[in-house]
Amino acid sequence: MQLVKGGRRAEPATYTVDEVAVMLGISRGMAYQSVHDGEIPAKRIGRRWVISRAAFSAWLDASDNLPKAV
Template structure:
């Protein structure tokens, strides 16, 4: 028996992909967002209703698209660094 080692080729390299991995949810619940941000559930709903956190209301339920949420969160880091609190 011989040992075969497969090396990754550039053609097999994963390219930047904004879609969630297979089987991963495309959206967060408000509760999940609250846990990620370490905010209260009520405060998270308030921020969503105010348009501070990107979300959509579908059939009376708020959902937060995963990629929009993370893009928004990354932008918050940039804007806070550019405009520190006084």
């Protein structure tokens, strides 16, 4: 369920690895590898990996952090 704020949908507090892969234009596998390698800031909650929206934005602003193509 999405929260509604002022008649609009609120931004999620976290992203999934799949959502981050789409936003970065990389494969799902490369996104998961980047999470496992610590390149993309993520936390594991149970069996799921989540990426904080704030941490992702800060990480993305640092241009040298983008995953390297193998």
